[in-house]
Amino acid sequence: MWSRSGRCRKVRDVFTKGGFPDWRLDQFLDYMYKKKTDSFLQMNKFPKKLRQALVEELGPETSTLKAVGEKRGGQAQKVLFETRDGHRIEAVSLDFKSHKSLCISSQAGCAFNCSFCATGKVGLKRQLSVDEITDQVLYFQQQRQKIDSISFMGMGEPLANPYVFDALSILSDRSLFGMSPRRLNISTIGIFPGIKKLTELHPQVNLAYSLHSPFPEERNILVPANRLFPLEEAMELLDERIAKTGRQVWLAYILLKDRTDSREHTEALVNLLKQRREATRHLFHVNLLPYNAARGVEENFVKVEDNKVLQFKRILDENRISSSYRNSFGSEIDAACGQLFAEYEKTKTGELFGMRRSSQTMTLPRSPEVDMAPSSAPSVSVSGDAPTPLTGSTAEGGLDCKPHVEGNSVEETGREPRKSHVNREDERPAPPLHSTATAPRQSPDQRMGQAARLVQIAGNRRRKELAAVI
Numbered sequence: 001m002w003s004r005s006g007r008c009r010k011v012r013d014v015f016t017k018g019g020f021p022d023w024r025l026d027q028f029l030d031y032m033y034k035k036k037t038d039s040f041l042q043m044n045k046f047p048k049k050l051r052q053a054l055v056e057e058l059g060p061e062t063s064t065l066k067a068v069g070e071k072r073g074g075q076a077q078k079v080l081f082e083t084r085d086g087h088r089i090e091a092v093s094l095d096f097k098s099h100k101s102l103c104i105s106s107q108a109g110c111a112f113n114c115s116f117c118a119t120g121k122v123g124l125k126r127q128l129s130v131d132e133i134t135d136q137v138l139y140f141q142q143q144r145q146k147i148d149s150i151s152f153m154g155m156g157e158p159l160a161n162p163y164v165f166d167a168l169s170i171l172s173d174r175s176l177f178g179m180s181p182r183r184l185n186i187s188t189i190g191i192f193p194g195i196k197k198l199t200e201l202h203p204q205v206n207l208a209y210s211l212h213s214p215f216p217e218e219r220n221i222l223v224p225a226n227r228l229f230p231l232e233e234a235m236e237l238l239d240e241r242i243a244k245t246g247r248q249v250w251l252a253y254i255l256l257k258d259r260t261d262s263r264e265h266t267e268a269l270v271n272l273l274k275q276r277r278e279a280t281r282h283l284f285h286v287n288l289l290p291y292n293a294a295r296g297v298e299e300n301f302v303k304v305e306d307n308k309v310l311q312f313k314r315i316l317d318e319n320r321i322s323s324s325y326r327n328s329f330g331s332e333i334d335a336a337c338g339q340l341f342a343e344y345e346k347t348k349t350g351e352l353f354g355m356r357r358s359s360q361t362m363t364l365p366r367s368p369e370v371d372m373a374p375s376s377a378p379s380v381s382v383s384g385d386a387p388t389p390l391t392g393s394t395a396e397g398g399l400d401c402k403p404h405v406e407g408n409s410v411e412e413t414g415r416e417p418r419k420s421h422v423n424r425e426d427e428r429p430a431p432p433l434h435s436t437a438t439a440p441r442q443s444p445d446q447r448m449g450q451a452a453r454l455v456q457i458a459g460n461r462r463r464k465e466l467a468a469v470i
Contacts, residue, residue, distance in 0.1 A: 107156025
């Protein structure tokens with residue numbers, strides 16, 4: 001566990017340098033995850049010298065996040081957090097009659113630009129670290145809220161952030177958060193390497209796939225990542241997951257008036273599910289979603305009337321397809337599905353996934369635990385649809401790209417590169433940017449991380465161009 005959390009690694013280093021015994025580590029975990037202590041100064045069982053050393057190294061607060069805003073509406077509470085390097089994310093607490101659920105973020109912004117989602121209009125700022133993910137949960141627990149389930153359905157694409165898997169391990173660790181894996185939910189647009197890794201490492205965690213249309217051409221528009229991870233192949237991969245885990249898979253389907261609510265859509269959806277394996281098709285569950293008006297979304301999307309929802313659902317029921325209709329808790333405070341924006345301004349469409357670009361310079365946005373070098377992350381040049389050539393990989397599974405980088409600059413492209421966002425509180429020696437030797441055989445983790453970062457800068461390249469690293 002200590003190797004997964006940047007905060008825990010630093011605490012362990014402080015203990016080691018100060019010559020404190022190992023049993024103090026257990027005390028720290030008890031303070032942090034059982035007592036939910038929010039300040040190192042309040043860890044009264046620690047000697048004063050140790051508390052001061054922790055404050056000097058990590059600051060007085062235990063959390064990597066600071067709550068800077070809050071909104072309440074109906075049964076929803078939305079909190080705006082700021083990371084230590086100034087990025088913003090949002091998390092939502094939903095109070096149902098039978099339980100309380102959290103919706104947390106995995107990235108600051110999102111690269112995938114789903115047409116109906118406000119977060120996608122922000123663009124990707126950077127990945128969240130393991131601690132930044134789990135500290136969202138810790139915040140609400142420190143407010144004395146009893147959390148029954150956690151959904152990675154906030155800002156960002158969870159399976160495009162390799163640190164989500166470590167966060168799941170921490171959340172389900174009985175000595176830490178102690179959440180049952182069956183109370184954890186991941187929502188994805190269909191990142192194939194991530195789905196495979198989730199099945200391997202966390203088979204009991206629930207998975208929701210953002211389907212939204214049974215027609216590939218239409219899904220290309222609603223979910224541009226469909227060009228990289230096609231619907232047909234995604235459904236086959238979900239068949240495999242169900243067969244291996246015996247767990248239900250939820251298919252999220254947004255109902256857009258005169259767009260995705262027709263009888264043709266319903267029948268195509270029924271046909272898609274009837275093509276699944278007979279032994280496991282009953283484990284697909286269609287979760288119908290209302291459209292929630294979102295900031296920055298320019299499309300003329302309209303919410304479907306209730307009677308049309310009932311018609312759509314009735315056809316599913318007649319064909320014995322399990323389905324439900326999600327409520328719009330929090331829509332009045334921009335806290336419902338697709339509305340999280342974190343007070344960012346809309347990013348230019350040319351910088352978003354799925355949009356055709358002219359030649360421009362981009363930077364790989366990384367979390368503090370990915371980009372740990374004191375200097376900024378290297379930039380890579382992306383031109384139109386052409387893939388960025390690969391020359392090797394870093395020790396952490398990062399990309400080694402041409403053209404070669406000198407310092408933090410690339411060849412002149414007529415546009416200033418975006419700055420990388422580095423949390424310098426978790427710096428470690430950076431791996432070499434380039435390798436002249438033959439690249440060593442990569443582990444599945446390294447390939448997953450490499451593929452995820454490629455997807456984030458891929459624009460509208462086809463998935464076949466990424467096959468070598470996936």
